[in-house]
Amino acid sequence: MASPSPLLVALVAAALLLRTPAAAAPEEHLVNGLPGFHGSFPSNYYSGYVTVEEASERSLFYYLALSERDPAADRVVLWLNGGPGCSSFDGFVYENGPFNFEPGSTLPRLQLNPYSWSMVSNIMYLDSPAGVGMSYSLNKSDSGDLKTAADAHTFLLKVLCSGYLIGNAFTDVDYDFNSFVPFAHGMGLISTDMFEDVKASCHGTFFGNVDNLCQEKIESVHWELKDLNKYNILAPCYHHPEIQEVEFANSSLPLSFIRLGETDRPFPVRKRMAGRSWPLRLALRGGRVPMWPGLGGRSLSCTSDELATTWLDDEGVRAAIHAKSKSLIGSWELYTARIDYTHDTGTMVSYHKKFTALGYRVLIYSGDHDLCIPFPGTEAWVRSIGYQAVDKWRPWYFGDQVAGYTQGYDRNLTFLTIKGAGHAVPEYKPKESLAFYSRWLAGEKF
Incomplete structure (x- = not known):
């Protein structure tokens, strides 16, 4: 460098x-x-x-x-x-x-x-x-x-x-934060009525210089999603390890749903995601990174890292x-x-x-089930650079299965999603991650 x-x-x-x-x-x-x-x-x-x-x-x-x-x-x-x-x-x-x-x-x-x-x-x-x-x-x-x-x-x-x-x-506050509400709706986490209400109140902009009514509507979305694991919406959120594990084990949900996001690693590798701020509620005006309100320090819900x-x-x-x-x-x-x-x-x-x-x-x-930094915001800022697409949006494969989607641009810029992965992609999809990493190192197409 x-x-x-x-x-x-x-x-x-x-x-x-x-x-x-x-x-x-x-x-x-x-x-x-x-x-x-x-x-x-x-x-x-x-x-x-x-x-x-x-x-x-x-x-x-x-x-x-x-x-x-x-x-x-x-x-x-x-x-x-x-x-x-x-x-x-x-x-x-x-x-x-x-x-x-x-x-x-x-x-x-x-x-x-x-x-x-x-x-x-x-x-x-x-x-x-x-x-x-x-x-x-x-x-x-x-x-x-x-x-x-x-x-x-x-x-x-x-x-x-x-x-x-x-x-x-986390790249650009406007792209990243504005993608949160549409992503939540697109993933079926909030109702269409709630989405349309927030969109109308916020005039299509969900972050930045918004009025009090818009802010209240956005807060209502956060409240609706408070029990989700923001780093992987497919993974459980453990408010209390013993209680949550019992509830999860006794869930009436079909096994196919309970196993969503599971990997070949001992599950779960860590019971809860930690270490990354979910900054969507935090005003970054002035530049200094603030603490999460009311929690003291930088701990967040759904977090614990006992093993490490x-x-x-x-x-x-x-x-x-x-x-x-x-x-x-x-x-x-x-x-x-x-x-x-x-x-x-x-x-x-x-x-x-x-x-x-x-x-x-x-x-x-991008892991496509990350609510912390939703992939549509990342895709949007990649497109905003203005390079011509040279490889149209298409699936990429691991084995004979679709592992995600990719789009290639001029000047060796590539955007890639990993299907079913959360914020820390290799944690949730280790095999697929090693696959795209190896191909990229070798200069191969996905």
Whole structure:
């Protein structure tokens, strides 16, 4: 990368495709074993800190899994979870990392993930900005898009980027937030009467400079959907684990409905989605990311991450991955409130247009059952870039089944949906995710 860009960090989930082979990580960062896993690793793993500012001892934590196929020839991919404030161990534990995590007596049990993205690439999970996950600073971090991008640039200095892929990305408030009400109606979550009432009151615009009546109508939609898992409307929302599990198990719904969204991973991988703000009710005027009203911190309903927290707060695990102890940097949090984050760049659409014009190969993908960042808003801003469609809207396949839909544009820009997936696509559809990821890395058509 020639210069730092907020594109690296200001989106919900991102991975950068790099031209260089796996960099030689320091040997002292080699991971020799992991509590909860028994057996041989399928490839070498490295983890540790890279200092990006000496004065404040601001250090970013990474975990690198070398490719299980051909580390020297396969691409190097950087994985960043967004939020902002989400640890990339979210992706490592729950989405596309080398292991599946299962409940154990004290620590989670780790089994090899047959759909890990490290099967076809070297993949590095980076906790960014400082203060997120295992990354830290001597001072409480005051962060923004530009500062975080500068730190990431320092971390990746001398590495050349040739493309990126981004999943269910929070990109532009107007496109993303305005898609919520129409998406809820289109998915059958609110009645046509309610939709027509809100549309009439809001004059077709559901976010921004709206009057009190429109805001009240939008709030009524949120209230109607309060018990849904916003990150995957097919998945259960556990208000209380024991009660919800009993209710779900004793449901009178047909089995075909109960199993919607189920994957080959032990179900559920985590009982509830966590770590990503559902910002549709939050006014971003002024730029600073606010807390969810009335909940204290950044916790949301339907959220819990016991497996990841139990594992990453264990001092034996921290020693194995060369992370600082809890006494020094505190407990691991998937979605931290330790940083004050300011969005100082605005819409990301202009950055996408800039990078595609420079020749970067780009894949924008969306789980089509995500209510947090609905895919129609993402599709709309992709279209707004103005490139000519060179591959018409059509299904793409995994095996002989439709796995989603795709449309290709000039300048190597592709939009892709994954059928039945929620916000964290690899978590819900691991096989299909490895399929589109592998094809994209290889430059194949979907």
